[in-house]
Amino acid sequence: MIAEARMDALMNQGWQAADSTELDGWLVRRNAGVTLRANSVLPASAPFDLDKALEYVENLYVAHDIRPSFQISPAVQPSDLDAHLEARGYEVRNPTLVQCAPISDVLAKLPAPTTPTPDVNISTTPSTLWTDCWWSVDGRGDDTRAAAEEILVRGNALYATVANDRRAQAIGRLALVDDTAGLYCLAVDKDFRRRGLASAVIHGLLHAATDRGAKWVWLSVLEDNAPARALYDRLGFRTVSRYHYRVKA
Structure with a gap:
């Protein structure tokens, strides 16, 4: 680890x-x-x-x-x-x-794809559909969007999108650092949840990461986010560290 x-x-x-x-x-x-x-x-x-x-x-x-x-x-x-x-x-x-797992283990534990299998597009830059989906799920206010989007494109990363012609249904970002990959911004539009799209996004990103030499995947999850922790536990992630912030009152 x-x-x-x-x-x-x-x-x-x-x-x-x-x-x-x-x-x-x-x-x-x-x-x-x-x-x-x-x-x-x-x-x-x-x-x-x-x-x-x-x-x-x-x-x-x-x-x-x-x-x-x-x-x-x-x-x-x-x-x-x-x-x-x-x-x-x-x-x-x-x-x-902070949780970590071998990419091969996560791929082996991911659920079988749904039918029809979602088409996951992988790119090296986030599209407008990608950022619109992310901001609709995780946005913190219109006046901060530009600064948030600038963070996304710093460093080497992959961006996964499941979309129709006009709307992204699910997205994810995978930062590539040395032989590791960090999972960020996993989001599913509220109208398309419980269809296996999050698993499809993770699957697509991790397959693409292995082609680029990544062996480990890591992520951070809020300690009180029980649904996300249950998903990551099923996929073989184990806690390797933790953190909190100290913010001046």
Whole structure:
């Protein structure tokens, strides 16, 4: 399996912020406030002076009109950073599990395709149909869409779409990093659920990833998302790390 610190680095590469600042072992990410991952500190190494580092981060984020936030995983440095942030009034947000599985195992466990088998289109860029479907399911407001779409196309990734002539029914994104692949943005239009489309999207993406040399697939799932966790458990995913965010109140 993949070590916790490497998992943090893979997820950072799979969902890249527009700007970042290196701060004595911390990566201070900024993306116009769109998504917590892209607007939080990844604390990979302990800074020499913790108090000064915290003050710098808070001032930098406030200057960019971003609420100061940190991604806290078992690999966080310093190891007691979570307690320091709690003492400074930071609140816990989005407890999340990081899960991983060999791609071959997931493909073997995926349900047999429905009849008729959905036609899954795989591309290296997201189409308008893809982004419209994603935003209709997971959108956070029209004024943030452009910044969110820019995150999608940073780095190497595959995009799966099940669609008719005018509308995407299901979509997914697979970030390709080294010999691993990260599953993001899995979404099914509310009018087309319970038809096996999510499994078809995963199947199409993972087959395409193996052709590109990927051996492992990873994903993040909110700890309280019982339906998604049940699906991933059936597909052979196992928890290898976890994280939550600390956001300044």
